[in-house]
Amino acid sequence: MRPPESRATAKTRKKRRRDLHFLNSDGMVACNPRDREAAHRAQDEGIATEDQGAVTCKKCWEAIRRARNRQRSKKPSGNA
Ligand SMILES: [Zn+2]
Numbered sequence: 844m845r846p847p848e849s850r851a852t853a854k855t856r857k858k859r860r861r862d863l864h865f866l867n868s869d870g871m872v873a874c875n876p877r878d879r880e881a882a883h884r885a886q887d888e889g890i891a892t893e894d895q896g897a898v899t900c901k902k903c904w905e906a907i908r909r910a911r912n913r914q915r916s917k918k919p920s921g922n923a
Contacts, residue, residue, distance in 0.1 A: 862900035866891045874902030
């Protein structure tokens with residue numbers, strides 16, 4: 844005994860959830876800060892946000908964190 848429509852539902856499940864990317868102060872996506880097109884596309888598709896708490900893109904997260912670290916650890920004498 845098996846339910847008649849189990850196959851069909853498995854296939855329609857494939858809808859992928861899109862990541863939300865972070866728009867930085869330059870209006871660029873944080874994970875692709877040099878690509879203006881990517882920023883436009885992201886805004887167009889509604890997958891860009893300025894709300895850090897809403898960001899789901901891992902790369903954007905890393906970019907945000909890196910930028911934050913850079914700001915905090917501004918050393919007077921630059922010797923990394
Ligand atoms: Zn991203």
